[in-house]
Amino acid sequence: MSTKTELAAVPPKETALAVFSAEKGLEPWLQKIRDEVRAFVPDTSTAKGRAAIASIAHKVAKSRTALDDAGKKLVAELKEVPKLIDAERKRMRESLEALQEEVRRPLNEWQAAEDARVAQHQAVIKHIENTDTGGMSAALIGAKIQDLDSCEINQELEEFEADAHRAKAASLIILRQAMQDQEKLEAEQAELIKLRAEKEAQDQKDRETRIAQEAADKARIEAEQKAQRERDAEAKRAADEKVAAEKRENDLRLAAAESERKAEQARREKIESDQRAERERKEAAERQEKAVEEARIAEQKRADEAAAEIVRQQDARAADTAHKSKVMGAAKAAIMSMNVTEELAKALVMKIYRGEVPNITINF
Structure with missing residues (x-):
């Protein structure tokens, strides 16, 4: 697909009235846009790939605007067919808006996952930065x-x-x-x-x-x-x-x-x-x-209880980490059983764990 032109041109002026007046007259242009969009393979793993997704979505919007503007001119010139043209314009806008949303969805999902990842790491740092000792012995x-x-x-x-x-x-x-x-x-x-x-x-x-x-x-x-x-x-x-x-x-x-x-x-x-x-x-x-x-004895008792609670929490975190590792290891082994390499299987499990694969989760 060319990155220098719109996805689809507008109907020629001499046939524009027939195209916009006919039921689903713009379908060939819409189908051309769909075919070219379907041929595009989105890639959110790189900045260049994400920029390409945003670019193709923008071009869909530009095609929508160009076709819509052509219809507007016909409405202004041909008052007798405004309803037919407006109906086709509405259908065209809804179709291309849905297509635009579909094209942009991988980028939106990647951004949501990225925001969640960053928020999780920032929460860990905030916990480390907590130095409040008010009322502590x-x-x-x-x-x-x-x-x-x-x-x-x-x-x-x-x-x-x-x-x-x-x-x-x-x-x-x-x-x-x-x-x-x-x-x-x-x-x-x-x-x-x-x-x-x-x-x-x-x-x-x-x-x-x-x-x-x-x-x-x-x-x-x-x-x-x-x-x-x-x-x-x-x-x-x-x-x-x-x-x-x-x-x-x-x-x-x-x-x-x-x-x-x-x-x-x-x-x-x-x-x-x-x-x-x-x-x-x-x-x-x-x-x-x-x-x-x-x-002193009371303070020592409180310190021992606090230390015991810390040990309990550490044991719980270690047990949780071990359990998750076991479950994710079983998932990786199941994927590898389908002739998938260990590296790819591990990458798939991690993407599912981070919520980057829609509608698929790992039950711990």
Whole structure:
């Protein structure tokens, strides 16, 4: 077929009226167009082949326009036959539009398959680029890093393989930095809990020491005041009665002994208070260590569960890949049994798997 001319010329002017007026008068021209289009073998595997499909479809459209314009001229010149001409024009347009759609269908189907292939690869890269770690612990971030690091990037990504390698490297850098930041934050939080517990214990000890000291001071002052009052009374009564003086002196000795006893008691209470504060500080430290350990165990459990889930997903993907390989291998063997080469059989199975063969699918 020539690529420099239209698919079909218009009827000669002297016979145009007869052609357009007759029922299916344009059929010879339409049939010529169909025959030449049917002789064209579409090839979507190369850019040149796809351009040729678009070119032949355009030429069908140009032939449709040329024939339609010829009919329009007849309608303008011959008002008495517009209905016949319009009917033939309509039939011609519908016929050639259907033919145009038929010619272009392989190119449209190739484009749809190409768009789906590109979208699938881009989805894989988008998954690799996902570095969101909001709310994750350092252990979970580490599991995410391990999962991404074990993600295999190969030639199945075709022209997107290099982009996937770059995305994986960039995401690993971001995730590793996020894990370092989270580990630092968790260490700071643990240290803050420890310092808070130590401060509470020290505050409690200071309060008890202050209370004990205030009690001792109060007892000492009361004893001194009482002694002074008794000394004053003794001085007043000394001149009146020796016996009373001796009694008051004896009372003072007893009071001093009592004061000493109270002071000793205050000292013992302070020692007991110090010992109690030390016990409570140790208990607070033990509670803090227990809380930190429980938090570590809980975090380890979450990390183990996350790692187990990753292993399960990897096993599932491996099982799915193995199953698909087995099914596609059986399909290839069946095609090869019809004297088809292994390379061609493999290519056919892959085209069916990618949806490039209409109305044929592989059931997994």
